[in-house]
Amino acid sequence: MIDLKAFEVWFLTGSQHLYGPETLEQVAVHSQEIASALDTSPRIPTRVVFKPVLTTPDAMHTICMEANACDKCVGVVAWMHTFSPARNWITGLAALQKPLAHLHTQYNRDIPWAEIDMDFMNLNQAAHGDREFGYIMSRMRLNRKVIVGHWQDPEVHERLAVWCRAACAWHDAQGARIARFGDNMRSVAVTEGDKVEAQMRLGYAVYGYGVGDLVELVDDVTDTDIDELVHEYESSYKIAPDLLPGGERHNSVREAARIERGLRRFLDEGKFKAFTTTFEDLHGLVQLPGLAVQRMMAEGYGFGAEGDWKTAALLRAMKVMSAGLDGGTSFMEDYTYHLHPEGMKVLGAHMLEICPTIAADKPRLEVHPLGIGGKADPARLVFDTAPGRGINVSLIDMGNRFRMLVNTVEGVEPDAPLPNLPVAHALWIPAPNLKVGAAAWIYAGGAHHTGFSQVLDVEYMADFAEMAGLEFLLIDETTNLYQFKNEMRWNEVYYLLEKRF
Ligand code: MN
Numbered sequence: 001m002i003d004l005k006a007f008e009v010w011f012l013t014g015s016q017h018l019y020g021p022e023t024l025e026q027v028a029v030h031s032q033e034i035a036s037a038l039d040t041s042p043r044i045p046t047r048v049v050f051k052p053v054l055t056t057p058d059a060m061h062t063i064c065m066e067a068n069a070c071d072k073c074v075g076v077v078a079w080m081h082t083f084s085p086a087r088n089w090i091t092g093l094a095a096l097q098k099p100l101a102h103l104h105t106q107y108n109r110d111i112p113w114a115e116i117d118m119d120f121m122n123l124n125q126a127a128h129g130d131r132e133f134g135y136i137m138s139r140m141r142l143n144r145k146v147i148v149g150h151w152q153d154p155e156v157h158e159r160l161a162v163w164c165r166a167a168c169a170w171h172d173a174q175g176a177r178i179a180r181f182g183d184n185m186r187s188v189a190v191t192e193g194d195k196v197e198a199q200m201r202l203g204y205a206v207y208g209y210g211v212g213d214l215v216e217l218v219d220d221v222t223d224t225d226i227d228e229l230v231h232e233y234e235s236s237y238k239i240a241p242d243l244l245p246g247g248e249r250h251n252s253v254r255e256a257a258r259i260e261r262g263l264r265r266f267l268d269e270g271k272f273k274a275f276t277t278t279f280e281d282l283h284g285l286v287q288l289p290g291l292a293v294q295r296m297m298a299e300g301y302g303f304g305a306e307g308d309w310k311t312a313a314l315l316r317a318m319k320v321m322s323a324g325l326d327g328g329t330s331f332m333e334d335y336t337y338h339l340h341p342e343g344m345k346v347l348g349a350h351m352l353e354i355c356p357t358i359a360a361d362k363p364r365l366e367v368h369p370l371g372i373g374g375k376a377d378p379a380r381l382v383f384d385t386a387p388g389r390g391i392n393v394s395l396i397d398m399g400n401r402f403r404m405l406v407n408t409v410e411g412v413e414p415d416a417p418l419p420n421l422p423v424a425h426a427l428w429i430p431a432p433n434l435k436v437g438a439a440a441w442i443y444a445g446g447a448h449h450t451g452f453s454q455v456l457d458v459e460y461m462a463d464f465a466e467m468a469g470l471e472f473l474l475i476d477e478t479t480n481l482y483q484f485k486n487e488m489r490w491n492e493v494y495y496l497l498e499k500r501f
Pocket of ligand 1: 305306333350449
């Protein structure tokens with residue numbers, strides 16, 4: 001569903017006419033070679049497209065306007081092979097609306113100790129040319145990512161690949177449509193927020209529907225469609241005999257399939273990329289959508305429960321960033337704690353809606369009572385999550401800004417089996433430990449809902465936050481609560497001043 005090769009980043013090289021045509025030809029040849037190496041790098045998910053060397057303010061402005069207008073272009077990568085007087089860049093950079101990465105590289109990896117002469121010195125000037133370019137971006141308060149190192153260094157490709165993925169997620173959010181069935185869970189605060197501000201700042205639009213609009217499509221689903229989907233379930237999951245065709249409780253699975261078909265049609269026809277449900281508004285649906293939500297998330301849709309559109313949009317961005325990479329990303333909730341002094345940890349789960357991309361093994365399709373919402377027993381996929389490093393991410397509305405909060409976590413095995421837990425779940429130790437990690441999260445106002453990922457790390461989210469102009473707070477192994485609280489106080493001042501830039 002998400003194909004990042006459909007997108008491009010443009011490789012822009014700045015120079016000037018001071019050195020004569022031969023040097024400029026050399027610059028172009030080198031720049032093409034670098035762009036081509038990045039384009040074919042197996043790490044970089046998008047195309048990297050070389051653009052002719054830029055030497056005048058008009059050319060720089062034109063290329064930035066073209067990048068803005070190009071629907072495939074998710075961002076631009078700039079490099080100054082020679083010195084490129086940066087006042088020439090002001091008009092172009094002021095107009096640029098796409099994310100910007102500054103690749104601070106050099107064509108030659110090594111200084112040619114024996115041969116180096118003045119011709120070499122006139123050509124290989126990134127060490128000072130890129131400083132001039134850096135100054136103007138700082139002077140203009142432009143958010144960007146600076147990546148330093150030789151262009152053949154795999155680590156440089158990795159840094160750029162992360163930025164490309166974040167740029168794709170940012171591009172994906174612009175004009176994205178998010179559907180809500182019902183409103184927020186009544187009286188809940190953290191899942192609320194300013195949808196107008198979100199559309200202005202983050203690019204996506206949130207549309208509300210009565211659940212009856214969905215029910216109409218669910219009621220239209222034919223028995224043949226349901227049979228087909230049930231067949232797919234049988235081949236994809238472990239299913240108890242009484243849930244199989246002819247089994248006593250098979251009808252619950254058929255109802256889940258009916259909801260999935262209807263939901264899929266609604267989202268397809270409306271070109272939605274993410275959606276929310278709420279157990280408080282299910283009129284006309286026989287059961288809370290569980291299995292359907294899990295399967296839509298696995299395909300790359302964003303989701304937030306209880307009307308949480310911010311987390312739905314965040315999860316969609318995380319799905320785009322992680323497209324094609326190994327490891328899962330899911331909607332998540334900090335559910336309950338293990339506070340034993342030797343091994344404090346968090347059990348993460350939800351009523352039903354955890355994405356099977358984080359499943360350690362083949363999920364089990366099960367039907368159990370929900371104990372909330374007063375509907376029929378819903379079908380859901382139940383599984384454990386593989387241990388390993390991960391992140392939890394929350395996006396909250398602070399009133400004058402959106403705040404992104406990231407906590408690095410270590411996924412762990414359960415201390416013992418959980419035979420009676422009827423929902424998919426994950427266990428983790430938040431960094432630096434549960435006491436400090438949870439305290440910092442709570443001081444920051446982080447939500448109980450998160451985007452949980454075993455494939456993305458801090459850098460992806462930081463790059464995305466930079467593009468989006470989000471406040472970014474990190475809780476990791478270095479977190480000190482005194483400093484963390486000060487950082488938030490300083491940020492309060494920054495975001496009051498920020499709109500003046
Ligand atoms: Mn919840």
